[in-house]
Amino acid sequence: MYKKLPIPKSTNFLEERILEKSFKGIKFSREELAYLLYELDSESLYALADKIRKEQRGNLVFLRAIIEFSNYCRNNCLYCGIRRDNKELKRYRMKEKEILAEAEKLVLKGFKTIVLQSGEDPLWDAKRLSKVVKEIKKFGVAVTLSVGELDYKDYAILREAGADRYLLKHETIDKKLFSWLKPDTTLEKRIRCLFWLKELEYEVGAGCIIGLPGQTLDSLIDDLLFLQELKPDMVGHGPFIPHPKTPLAGFPYGNPELVLKIVALTRIILPYANIPATTALGVINPVYRIKAFYAGANVIMPDLTPEKYKTFYEIYPGKGIQKFDLNGWLETFRKMGRKTDLSPINYH
Numbered sequence: 406m407y408k409k410l411p412i413p414k415s416t417n418f419l420e421e422r423i424l425e426k427s428f429k430g431i432k433f434s435r436e437e438l439a440y441l442l443y444e445l446d447s448e449s450l451y452a453l454a455d456k457i458r459k460e461q462r463g464n465l466v467f468l469r470a471i472i473e474f475s476n477y478c479r480n481n482c483l484y485c486g487i488r489r490d491n492k493e494l495k496r497y498r499m500k501e502k503e504i505l506a507e508a509e510k511l512v513l514k515g516f517k518t519i520v521l522q523s524g525e526d527p528l529w530d531a532k533r534l535s536k537v538v539k540e541i542k543k544f545g546v547a548v549t550l551s552v553g554e555l556d557y558k559d560y561a562i563l564r565e566a567g568a569d570r571y572l573l574k575h576e577t578i579d580k581k582l583f584s585w586l587k588p589d590t591t592l593e594k595r596i597r598c599l600f601w602l603k604e605l606e607y608e609v610g611a612g613c614i615i616g617l618p619g620q621t622l623d624s625l626i627d628d629l630l631f632l633q634e635l636k637p638d639m640v641g642h643g644p645f646i647p648h649p650k651t652p653l654a655g656f657p658y659g660n661p662e663l664v665l666k667i668v669a670l671t672r673i674i675l676p677y678a679n680i681p682a683t684t685a686l687g688v689i690n691p692v693y694r695i696k697a698f699y700a701g702a703n704v705i706m707p708d709l710t711p712e713k714y715k716t717f718y719e720i721y722p723g724k725g726i727q728k729f730d731l732n733g734w735l736e737t738f739r740k741m742g743r744k745t746d747l748s749p750i751n752y753h
């Protein structure tokens with residue numbers, strides 16, 4: 406348990422103290438984070454995060470289009486629907502040409518970032534992927550990769566090919582929990598990968614699964630302290646959603662309100678970070694994805710994998726059937742007073 410902080414004399418005093426620390430980039434202590442997580446009411450926490458988002462990142466929402474190009478994975482993470490032991494899943498692997506054609510369509514729609522995501526697929530090695538990255542870079546957009554843990558030299562090959570960003574959620578900083586959930590790797594290796602990516606000057610993305618079986622609130626504070634040290638450029642948090650074809654089937658869902666609180670705390674400790682309103686929040690209930698934009702989020706990452714593959718990238722149930730209504734979202738952002746970075750290309 407944490408040591409109780411003296412109750413501030415007024416909410417204004419508390420607000421000023423938090424804003425000052427956030428804006429000046431002063432690190433928050435465990436006690437302060439615990440106070441904000443355990444004792445501050447959710448609405449006040451979201452309002453603080455929203456204020457910081459507005460001040461530091463403005464009203465622009467970034468749209469980043471995801472193409473999930475392979476659902477093969479050599480790993481067996483306990484929570485994941487595309488783990489290697491899920492023999493009932495139909496596997497697919499998109500061809501280079503197909504990926505490029507999809508990427509081009511998305512660029513023409515106005516997306517400025519293409520995110521290439523896959524399981525840890527041994528047939529898609531860094532050399533092969535780097536050719537796709539080089540081709541997409543010719544469209545004049547940013548390329549984000551999310552293909553898991555690689556060797557330093559592979560991250561370097563992909564960076565050299567032009568990849569700008571890399572997403573590698575750390576999932577949980579609780580060592581025991583991590584080694585139970587991810588038997589093919591270690592927390593040390595995960596952290597090493599994240600620091601390698603930083604060293605190679607990628608924009609780095611981390612983040613947690615919230616509500617994992619056995620995860621405590623105190624360990625989420627450890628996650629925040631870790632993020633404060635890592636200083637990633639992007640942080641995506643999603644609720645745990647049990648997949649029926651995994652050993653974690655039947656465990657309870659992560660609490661979306663808790664995810665929103667962790668999103669808000671992340672905005673407070675990392676005021677400049679890009680923070681997505683994750684798909685998983687929307688799977689629990691679309692309203693939570695919208696709420697995330699009032700709790701510090703400034704990014705949305707639509708899954709625009711071709712329909713014929715999308716349902717097979719089911720890392721958690723309900724993900725593949727999510728339809729992204731672009732016009733609906735643009736209207737939502739307009740009503741929220743947010744602008745987007747989408748600018749469709751018109752050749753006529």
Ligand code: SF4
Binds near residue numbers: 479487488525553
């Ligand atoms: S979480 Fe990632 S590494 Fe683990 S099984 Fe799923 S796709 Fe593979």
